[in-house]
Amino acid sequence: MNLLFAMFLTILIYTFIRVVFQPKSAISELISENENKSKNVENRGSRKYSRFSLNPKLLKQEALDYEWDLSTGKWLLITLASSITLALFAYFSFGREEILLLFGFLGLGVPRILLNQKKRKHRVILLDRLLVFLNAFTSTLLVTHQPVKALKEIKELQHYTVQEEIEKIIISMNSGIGVEKSFTGLIEKYPFKMLSFYVDQLEIATTDGGGSTYKILTSVVNDIESEKTLVAKLRTELVKEKRAFYQNALFVLLMPFAFNFMPKMAEVLTGTFPGKMVIAFNFLAVIGIYFIVRKLANFNPMAEK
Numbered sequence: 001m002n003l004l005f006a007m008f009l010t011i012l013i014y015t016f017i018r019v020v021f022q023p024k025s026a027i028s029e030l031i032s033e034n035e036n037k038s039k040n041v042e043n044r045g046s047r048k049y050s051r052f053s054l055n056p057k058l059l060k061q062e063a064l065d066y067e068w069d070l071s072t073g074k075w076l077l078i079t080l081a082s083s084i085t086l087a088l089f090a091y092f093s094f095g096r097e098e099i100l101l102l103f104g105f106l107g108l109g110v111p112r113i114l115l116n117q118k119k120r121k122h123r124v125i126l127l128d129r130l131l132v133f134l135n136a137f138t139s140t141l142l143v144t145h146q147p148v149k150a151l152k153e154i155k156e157l158q159h160y161t162v163q164e165e166i167e168k169i170i171i172s173m174n175s176g177i178g179v180e181k182s183f184t185g186l187i188e189k190y191p192f193k194m195l196s197f198y199v200d201q202l203e204i205a206t207t208d209g210g211g212s213t214y215k216i217l218t219s220v221v222n223d224i225e226s227e228k229t230l231v232a233k234l235r236t237e238l239v240k241e242k243r244a245f246y247q248n249a250l251f252v253l254l255m256p257f258a259f260n261f262m263p264k265m266a267e268v269l270t271g272t273f274p275g276k277m278v279i280a281f282n283f284l285a286v287i288g289i290y291f292i293v294r295k296l297a298n299f300n301p302m303a304e305k
Contacts, residue, residue, distance in 0.1 A: 083107030
């Protein structure tokens, strides 16, 4: 019976994920991100990372792109702590069935989840650095009317990661390469829609001879800042709602664990097959709602192209 329940629960979880997140489901359409963001493989320069890779070596390499030092020791500590926690949680939540300790293997996916969270936070950092660069570059360009000269003047004031891209742009433009191709590396490193539009306008302004035509770039930067402010306001307004959801979700998830200290309740719920199914469905409902809430809370009109 224990093995049967574990198999049934595994199949139920798999079916739930397939039904809720299948490409053509209504829920999938509601929470889906930009089409290009939904690819399983993402490019980072010449390297490729799978969004679902659990390989510690690849995770460490990818973490460096998000400025996170995920050493072997950190990976091991996170994995062990997560595995033990998940195994004990499953064990005590479903009537102390030994076979459910196997759910501890899910802890192997926790470093991947944390890395994806680091990635989302890193986008905010990238946007801040980009805005600092665009503001300084545009202001200087309005005075100098020379892109290369403007880049040289602001280079030392930028973050070192931006300085590297500025140096590449300067070398390319001095070699006679056009604006759009020169800024390719910057666009790949900061893949925001509005940056591509900014570069297009810069190309047009440079072709037209600059001067007053550079003023349109100021409007583009102002639009980016306005959208960033809008995103921050939306997320601030959702803080209370998200906190309320997390509190309710925690209550639902911990109730079966608490039943271990209530013999009569444990006998009815965690001690019977129908009771375990009720608990399993509650868990799946919480997980499903969490993904929907997270997607809606992370809505970003400035998402990568």
